[in-house]
Amino acid sequence: MKPRILLVNPPIYDFAAFDFWLKPYGMLSIAGKLRGRADFALFDYLDRLAPFSARQKSLAPDRWGRGRFYFEKIQNPESLASIPRYFRRFGLPRDMFTDFLAKEKPFDFALVQTTMTYWYPGVREVTEDIRRLQPKAKIILGGNYVTLCSSHAKELEANLLVEGTNLESLWQYLKITPDLMQPALWEIYDKLKVGVLKLTDGCPFNCTYCSVPKVYSKFRPRPLECSLAEFELLRRLGVENIAFYDDALLFEPDVVLIPFLETVVKQQSKINLHSPNALNARFITSKLAELMVRSGFKTFYLGFESASPRWQKQTGSKVFSEELAQAVDKLTAAGASPDNITAYQILGHPSIYIQELEASMQFVHSLGIRGMLADFSPIPCTPDGEYCRKWVNLDEPLMHNKTAFPIIMLGFDESNRLKDLQRQLNRSL
Ligand code: B12
Numbered sequence: 001m002k003p004r005i006l007l008v009n010p011p012i013y014d015f016a017a018f019d020f021w022l023k024p025y026g027m028l029s030i031a032g033k034l035r036g037r038a039d040f041a042l043f044d045y046l047d048r049l050a051p052f053s054a055r056q057k058s059l060a061p062d063r064w065g066r067g068r069f070y071f072e073k074i075q076n077p078e079s080l081a082s083i084p085r086y087f088r089r090f091g092l093p094r095d096m097f098t099d100f101l102a103k104e105k106p107f108d109f110a111l112v113q114t115t116m117t118y119w120y121p122g123v124r125e126v127t128e129d130i131r132r133l134q135p136k137a138k139i140i141l142g143g144n145y146v147t148l149c150s151s152h153a154k155e156l157e158a159n160l161l162v163e164g165t166n167l168e169s170l171w172q173y174l175k176i177t178p179d180l181m182q183p184a185l186w187e188i189y190d191k192l193k194v195g196v197l198k199l200t201d202g203c204p205f206n207c208t209y210c211s212v213p214k215v216y217s218k219f220r221p222r223p224l225e226c227s228l229a230e231f232e233l234l235r236r237l238g239v240e241n242i243a244f245y246d247d248a249l250l251f252e253p254d255v256v257l258i259p260f261l262e263t264v265v266k267q268q269s270k271i272n273l274h275s276p277n278a279l280n281a282r283f284i285t286s287k288l289a290e291l292m293v294r295s296g297f298k299t300f301y302l303g304f305e306s307a308s309p310r311w312q313k314q315t316g317s318k319v320f321s322e323e324l325a326q327a328v329d330k331l332t333a334a335g336a337s338p339d340n341i342t343a344y345q346i347l348g349h350p351s352i353y354i355q356e357l358e359a360s361m362q363f364v365h366s367l368g369i370r371g372m373l374a375d376f377s378p379i380p381c382t383p384d385g386e387y388c389r390k391w392v393n394l395d396e397p398l399m400h401n402k403t404a405f406p407i408i409m410l411g412f413d414e415s416n417r418l419k420d421l422q423r424q425l426n427r428s429l
Pocket residue numbers: 016017018020021022023024025026027029030111112113114115116117118140141142143144145147162164165166167170198201209210211212245246247276277373374375376377378379400402
């Protein structure tokens with residue numbers, strides 16, 4: 001008999017959360033490799049097309065499939081008590097999960113997605129419920145929180161923690177041989193409008209605030225035929241928007257990205273493509289910009305962080321200001337709408353001075369595109385994260401919270417003033 005596997009994407013405990021094309025892609029990819037070799041059930045707390053959420057007008061999607069989550073206000077956890085913002089639990093109500101668990105036949109395994117390190121309270125809630133109502137299910141956690149905070153994750157007492165990207169321990173524990181060429185298990189959703197793809201793993205840069213270089217060791221394209229098969233599956237399922245989760249989507253584009261997009265163009269697909277996880281402006285050539293627009297890219301998020309040459313060099317030189325300006329020219333010349341081009345700038349990083357950040361915001365504005373302040377999250381095991389131990393206890397992952405850290409660094413009023421300034425600049429475009 002095939003093992004029964006429960007897949008869970010936990011609720012989010014945070015000050016803010018928005019469905020910016022969020023999908024539990026790591027977990028779905030693993031389940032895909034076990035397609036046909038196990039019986040699956042999915043409970044995705046963050047599925048906005050689940051009947052409970054789909055009925056609520058305030059949660060309706062925007063034109064690119066993004067939107068708000070259902071939430072309940074809750075008390076701030078003790079370590080974040082001094083942050084003057086409401087704390088919330090985002091996602092379907094807890095009793096929907098407990099009813100589901102109580103009704104279902106016993107599961108053999110439960111795979112639980114973990115994402116931001118500071119979202120672990122949602123993971124804890126899920127593991128507690130599974131243990132109580134499905135005591136036979138062996139709980140397996142994997143993803144970013146487990147990888148970056150493995151000792152903390154041990155406290156959740158799961159049966160197996162899958163740290164990093166090597167899945168050998170998982171296959172041995174499940175006693176199933178995977179088919180590594182299979183796409184993610186997207187068909188598990190009753191309704192699906194947004195999908196995710198990742199054409200590559202890792203990144204060739206070494207930014208001092210980022211965990212990717214350590215976790216993935218080196219940049220590696222995924223097999224083109226697998227990505228095309230996954231795109232085809234998403235297309236068949238009626239997906240309208242696809243977000244790329246790559247860290248360096250534009251690096252070595254001749255290997256996968258260009259042939260992938262050329263195939264998409266040939267198929268005359270109507271799917272909108274998005275890059276929420278930041279593109280590197282340095283690699284946007286006129287040819288690539290033109291192909292991206294033709295293949296359906298609608299929104300372009302560029303990782304800029306700061307216009308300060310001092311800061312750019314100190315943190316890894318991933319991109320310089322003139323490269324951002326050139327990328328914007330090339331994208332707009334190719335037909336991208338400036339309204340849909342956004343440059344991320346980091347807020348609350350310990351070595352950016354306020355004046356430099358304001359100058360960066362003005363620089364981005366002068367290019368005629370939108371700016372978005374990306375709150376800094378101090379990540380353990382990164383040089384910049386470790387430096388933040390001066391201000392916060394990094395061993396408590398709640399202190400990596402991206403809303404909290406800029407407030408701790410800059411103060412509530414200053415942090416709000418900069419966010420207001422960013423809003424004003426965007427409004428005046
Ligand atoms: C996509 C992405 C996003 C998306 C949303 C992702 C989501 N679903 O929530 C967007 C663009 C919205 C985003 C936003 C942010 N992000 Co982000 N993001 C990522 C990214 C690229 C992938 C995360 C992911 O989904 N991984 C899962 C899959 C896609 O990865 P994978 O390699 O295939 O996974 C392998 C293993 O991990 C394992 N695995 C993965 N999942 C599972 C599950 C199970 C059950 C098992 C067994 C195994 C397993 O198996 C896979 C096989 O190889 C990571 C970097 C990275 N490469 O991981 C950063 C990352 C998670 N983000 C990060 C940061 C800093 C942010 C922001 C704070 C940036 C900002 N200032 O705005 C925001 C925070 C958003 C918020 N609301 O709080 C940090 C983590 C911070 C933290 N403290 O946890 C990361 C690690 C990048 C970094 N800078 O180091 N992000």
